[in-house]
Amino acid sequence: MQYHYKIKYATHNTYENPVNNALWQFLIEPKNNDSQFLETSNFRDSYNTLVSKSVNGYGFKTFRVTPKNQITDIIFEAEFSLIKNQVEVQSQDSNLYSKDIIEINSDPFKIEYHSFLKDTILTTLPSDKKNIFLFDDQKTTFENLKALNKWVFIFLYYTIGVTNNRTELKDLITNNKGVAKDFAHLFCAIARQHNIPTRYVSGFLNQDNTYFGASEIHSWVECFVPNVGWVGFDPTNNMMADFNHIKIAHGKDYNDCASLKGIIFSVGKNTTKYSVDVVCQEFIQDKSASLNHISAYNIINKKAL
Numbered sequence: 001m002q003y004h005y006k007i008k009y010a011t012h013n014t015y016e017n018p019v020n021n022a023l024w025q026f027l028i029e030p031k032n033n034d035s036q037f038l039e040t041s042n043f044r045d046s047y048n049t050l051v052s053k054s055v056n057g058y059g060f061k062t063f064r065v066t067p068k069n070q071i072t073d074i075i076f077e078a079e080f081s082l083i084k085n086q087v088e089v090q091s092q093d094s095n096l097y098s099k100d101i102i103e104i105n106s107d108p109f110k111i112e113y114h115s116f117l118k119d120t121i122l123t124t125l126p127s128d129k130k131n132i133f134l135f136d137d138q139k140t141t142f143e144n145l146k147a148l149n150k151w152v153f154i155f156l157y158y159t160i161g162v163t164n165n166r167t168e169l170k171d172l173i174t175n176n177k178g179v180a181k182d183f184a185h186l187f188c189a190i191a192r193q194h195n196i197p198t199r200y201v202s203g204f205l206n207q208d209n210t211y212f213g214a215s216e217i218h219s220w221v222e223c224f225v226p227n228v229g230w231v232g233f234d235p236t237n238n239m240m241a242d243f244n245h246i247k248i249a250h251g252k253d254y255n256d257c258a259s260l261k262g263i264i265f266s267v268g269k270n271t272t273k274y275s276v277d278v279v280c281q282e283f284i285q286d287k288s289a290s291l292n293h294i295s296a297y298n299i300i301n302k303k304a305l
Contacts, residue, residue: 001282003243007080007204008277009217011260014073016268022071024262026063027056028217030082030204030246039081046075058256060249084280086243093227094142097135097194100226104195113197113224115252122253123189123200126170135194141225145191145233152187153238158212165254180213180220181254183236187221188253197224199250201232202257206244207278212236216276217259222250246278 009028030038043051049067056062067074094100103109110117119125125132133151135144159177169189172182184200191198198221205211205218213219213236220234220241232241251257264270 001086001243003084003086004281005080005082005084005204005206005246006279006281007078007082007246009076009078009080009274011076011272011274012073013076013270013272015071015264015266015270017266018070018072019264019266020070021265022067022262024065024076024260025054026065026076026078026260027060027202027249027257028078028259029061029063030080030248031060033247035085035087035243036246037083039083041078041080043076043078045077046073047071056249056256058249058251082246084243084246094140094225095227096137097139097141097144098137100141101137101195103226110195116197116199116224117192117195118252119189119192120253120255122166122168122185122255123192124169125189125193126173129169129173130193132173133190141196142228142231144194145196145223145225145231148187148190149233149235149240150238152183152190152235156183156186156235158183158236165258180216180218180236184219184221185253187233187235191221191223198222199230200253200257201241201247201250202254202259203248204246204276204278206246206280208280209244211244214278216274217248218245219254219257220245244280 029041030036032038043063045065045067047067047069049065052064054062054064133148155176157177158179160179162175163172163178163182167182169186172178172186188198188200201220201222203218205214207214220232222230222232225231232245234241234245249257
């Protein structure tokens with residue numbers, strides 16, 4: 001089954017005093033991978049500034065904008081279209097967690113997945129909460145991660161406006177409220193506590209359903225399950241990442257995946273408002289066209305490696 005997505009992203013920045021120089025970087029373009037193919041990508045601002053592209057430390061493309069005009073407000077708009085494939089998770093190949101411990105505790109494993117095993121400021125559990133959720137040795141690693149997904153969903157209440165981009169887990173756990181990035185940070189911390197490599201993921205979410213976090217750029221996680229591979233979990237909605245999830249990027253935490261970063265030379269207050277529209281259309285296709293696109297991407301990607 002395949003799905004066709006149309007995505008619109010818009011940001012409106014206003015400033016109390018004129019901005020004479022600025023640099024903005026947007027990490028919002030969906031990536032190409034085995035389950036999704038980016039057909040078109042357009043990005044512009046209200047001053048028709050020349051847009052350049054760069055690649056961040058994890059290999060994801062960014063838009064960079066440096067207007068030459070003095071500004072007090074600026075609008076950024078992006079439009080994407082892509083094809084998304086449904087990918088089935090082969091969970092039946094997962095071992096008991098007690099058996100996987102031998103592999104995940106080995107030095108080669110720790111070295112290979114080091115970046116996604118270590119704590120960050122945003123994914124560090126308080127010392128008295130290290131055992132807030134424990135894996136069951138008699139369940140598979142995959143089953144334990146599904147149980148963690150459900151636990152985080154129940155433990156936290158989706159609430160807008162009570163956390164910010166710097167909220168640490170000690171405060172999140174105390175208040176039990178947050179948005180998608182907070183759900184993802186708590187999941188990352190606990191999974192890494194059990195030596196499971198876990199990536200924080202940013203992306204878009206299908207708005208045809210009543211999912212939490214669909215009205216903005218969403219956050220979920222990907223865990224490396226031995227004998228299975230990288231598997232996506234969405235603790236905000238207690239579901240697996242599937243055709244509803246359109247990946248932009250991954251990193252250790254929110255700081256690696258922030259959709260907008262910038263340097264502004266000005267004084268005074270500023271405001272940022274943004275909107276996300278994601279429209280999905282299911283279609284029965286002549287598979288040749290879209291599958292050829294994805295096959296071509298895979299061939300190019302393998303050559304690059």
